[in-house]
Amino acid sequence: MDAVIENLPTFLEGFRNTLALLGIAGVGALLLGLIVAGLRISPVGSFRGFATVYTEIVRNTPLTLVLFFCAVLLPYLNFQPGYFALAAIGLTVYTSPFIAEALRSGVNGVHVGQAEAARSIGLTFGQTLSFIVMPQAVRMVIPPLINVLIALTKNTSVAGAFFVLELFGSARKVTNIRGDEVLAILLAVGVFYLLITVSLGLIAARVEKKVAVLR
Amino acid sequence: MTSVLYDAPGPKAIIRSRVISVIGAVVIIGGLVWLILALGAPKVSANGAVQPGLWDASRWDVFSDVQVWRTLGQGAVNTLRMAAVAAAFALVLGIVFSFARASDSKWVRVPATIVLEFVRGMPVLLMMLFILLVFSTGSFWAGVAALAVYNGAIIGEALRAGIASLPRGQREAGLSIGLTPISTRFRIEFPQAFRQMLPIIIAQLVVLLKDTSLAFVVGYEELLRSGVSNLTNFFGSRYAFSFFFVVLAIYLTMNLLLSWAARIIARRTGAKAGGVTITPDEDSDLDGAPGLVGAGGPTPGQGR
Numbered sequence: 001m002d003a004v005i006e007n008l009p010t011f012l013e014g015f016r017n018t019l020a021l022l023g024i025a026g027v028g029a030l031l032l033g034l035i036v037a038g039l040r041i042s043p044v045g046s047f048r049g050f051a052t053v054y055t056e057i058v059r060n061t062p063l064t065l066v067l068f069f070c071a072v073l074l075p076y077l078n079f080q081p082g083y084f085a086l087a088a089i090g091l092t093v094y095t096s097p098f099i100a101e102a103l104r105s106g107v108n109g110v111h112v113g114q115a116e117a118a119r120s121i122g123l124t125f126g127q128t129l130s131f132i133v134m135p136q137a138v139r140m141v142i143p144p145l146i147n148v149l150i151a152l153t154k155n156t157s158v159a160g161a162f163f164v165l166e167l168f169g170s171a172r173k174v175t176n177i178r179g180d181e182v183l184a185i186l187l188a189v190g191v192f193y194l195l196i197t198v199s200l201g202l203i204a205a206r207v208e209k210k211v212a213v214l215r
Numbered sequence: 216m217t218s219v220l221y222d223a224p225g226p227k228a229i230i231r232s233r234v235i236s237v238i239g240a241v242v243i244i245g246g247l248v249w250l251i252l253a254l255g256a257p258k259v260s261a262n263g264a265v266q267p268g269l270w271d272a273s274r275w276d277v278f279s280d281v282q283v284w285r286t287l288g289q290g291a292v293n294t295l296r297m298a299a300v301a302a303a304f305a306l307v308l309g310i311v312f313s314f315a316r317a318s319d320s321k322w323v324r325v326p327a328t329i330v331l332e333f334v335r336g337m338p339v340l341l342m343m344l345f346i347l348l349v350f351s352t353g354s355f356w357a358g359v360a361a362l363a364v365y366n367g368a369i370i371g372e373a374l375r376a377g378i379a380s381l382p383r384g385q386r387e388a389g390l391s392i393g394l395t396p397i398s399t400r401f402r403i404e405f406p407q408a409f410r411q412m413l414p415i416i417i418a419q420l421v422v423l424l425k426d427t428s429l430a431f432v433v434g435y436e437e438l439l440r441s442g443v444s445n446l447t448n449f450f451g452s453r454y455a456f457s458f459f460f461v462v463l464a465i466y467l468t469m470n471l472l473l474s475w476a477a478r479i480i481a482r483r484t485g486a487k488a489g490g491v492t493i494t495p496d497e498d499s500d501l502d503g504a505p506g507l508v509g510a511g512g513p514t515p516g517q518g519r
Contacts, residue, residue: 043221043228046236050243060421060470062428064439065463073456077253115219125221133220150336157338161432168340175348182348190337190345197336 003181004188007174014170015192021088021156021166022196026149028092033099040104043125055097063158066094071162087159095152102144106137139211146204150197157193167192254456269456277454278461283446290441291465297358297437298424304363305370305423306416310405312371317378319396334368340429347433358430358437366423373415377408414481421473428466438462 004011039051058066070090071083110133118132138145160168171189175182224232255268267273277283315327334342342361346352352360381404389399409416431440442462447455 041220043224044232044235044239046240046243050239056471056474057467060425060467060474061463062425062439062466064428064431065459065466068439068443068459073254073459076258076456112219119219119222128220154336154338157340158429158432161340168338168344171341171344175344186341186345186348190341193338193341194333194336198332201336 003174003178004184007170007178007185010165010170010174011167011188011192014165014167014189017084017164017166017169018153018156018192019196021084021091021159021164022149022153024088025091025095025156026152028088029095029099029148029152030145032092032096033103036096036100037103037107038129040100041107041129051100055100058093059097059101061094063090063094063155064161066090067158067162083163087156087162087164090162091152091155091159094155095148098148098151099145102141102148103134103137105144106141107133109140110136142207142211143204146200146207150200153193153196153200266453274453274457277450277457283450286446287438287442287461287465290436290438290462291469293435293441294424294427294437295469297355297362297427297430297435298420301359301362301366301427302420302423304359305366305420308363308367309370309374309416312367313374313378313408314400316371316375317400331368331371334364335372337365339365339426340432343429343433354430354433354435357433358427358435362423362426366419366426369419370416373412373419374405374408377412378404380411381407410484413484414477417473417477417480421470421477424470424473425466438465 036051036054039047040055042048042051067087067090070086070093074080074086074089114132114136115128118128123131156166157168160166160170160172163169165173167189171185174185178185222228251270255270257268257271258266312327312331315323316331318324318327339361342365343357346360347354347357350357378400385403385407386399389403390396394402427437428439430437431444434440436445439462442465443455443458446458
């Protein structure tokens with residue numbers, strides 16, 4: 001147990017970095033996912049095609065390879081904002097298709113009559129989407145979206161393998177120094193992760209109750 | 216094919232849509248060409264030495280070596296082997312978890328719920344490291360155990376959601392013809408739930424296959440480690456990018472094939488999901504049982 005207490009500053013730094021990665025990549029992925037979902041259902045054929053191909057390719061690439069691309073190939077192109085930013089970019093890109101798919105399934109879940117009514121009073125595609133369909137769709141997919149964010153929380157641990165000192169990275173660092181207390185160290189790090197994921201789950205339940213659409 | 220979201224395009228809208236399509240395609244293709252050219256351009260490093268571009272023949276000649284392909288093949292086999300063993304254990308664990316979670320006895324249900332929540336909130340990577348260091352298994356079994364427990368928990372939740380979504384009459388009918396509760400669950404409810412949740416389970420197996428690449432962190436010789444790290448160490452960093460692209464291609468092939476199989480199975484089993492949806496998308500059946508989204512159950516392929 002003293003190994004945990006001695007190295008608490010390391011863990012806290014890792015925790016901060018994990019939270020920062022989660023925040024940045026989460027917001028980024030939400031925006032990017034919203035754009036991809038919009039492209040995916042847009043009237044323009046090439047946009048639909050591009051969004052589909054993007055979703056399929058990114059979704060079927062292991063996160064380790066995405067982060068490898070970001071941490072090794074992007075610096076080769078003289079793009080060197082540091083490993084933390086690169087990891088955030090990789091996580092954003094990797095998470096965005098999952099957000100897009102969740103949003104699209106929400107759009108599919110909105111009753112057809114809603115879109116028909118919107119169009120029949122003369123709203124354009126953009127207006128139908130942003131005023132009528134999306135507000136309902138987003139409410140409907142809050143639980144899956146939070147599931148994606150919980151998955152993202154866990155995925156930030158992979159960034160620890162690519163030179164970012166977040167929770168997993170700090171666990172590896174400390175276990176290298178204190179090989180005798182591996183169990184306590186890993187359990188402590190696990191508790192930190194649970195702190196994030198469980199509270200996200202609670203928020204999901206709360207928000208779901210609050211914004212649920214009565215249908 | 217029309218969508219409810221916009222009118223069937225008239226002559227003007229068709230032309231406009233074509234113009235936007237062409238411009239969009241040009242921008243996207245232009246970006247890709249720029250990326251390819253930028254990767255292919257020779258690079259001058261700080262000390263003045265010129266490195267050849269990434270598409271230069273000198274970076275790719277290594278693939279005439281049989282040994283490279285043998286190593287890549289071995290890596291792919293190792294990846295598939297880990298995925299197969301972990302998938303088998305994950306399915307068994309998932310079934311056990313779903314029964315424990317839906318059990319009538321509080322003494323089984325509550326601990327099972329706690330364990331499941333704990334496992335689902337843990338990164339797979341941390342579990343792998345934990346199992347490797349604490350139980351000092353080899354890297355193969357550390358990877359298999361972590362993947363099996365994690366994906367087993369998710370499959371178990373999916374199965375439980377499937378059992379919960381069955382009409383009550385199924386269970387009542389089973390009990391009323393004199394089956395015990397356990398055999399009702401096994402012979403009446405479980406087969407239906409399994410069939411209903413098959414698309415989600417297969418989507419989870421794609422995730423499992425992708426996640427085997429995490430085992431490279433604990434030192435297992437799978438595709439990523441043997442393909443990118445080991446070969447690069449052996450043949451020199453000149454070839455790192457070439458190896459990366461080939462490994463990426465292999466992963467994409469494996470995963471897309473499995474996703475494609477999942478889609479076919481989903482289409483075959485999920486015919487009941489064919490309600491009217493807003494977008495006329497070909498593969499909207501991937502979204503599977505629509506009730507799941509609202510119920511907050513596990514959704515297919517949520518990243519991990």
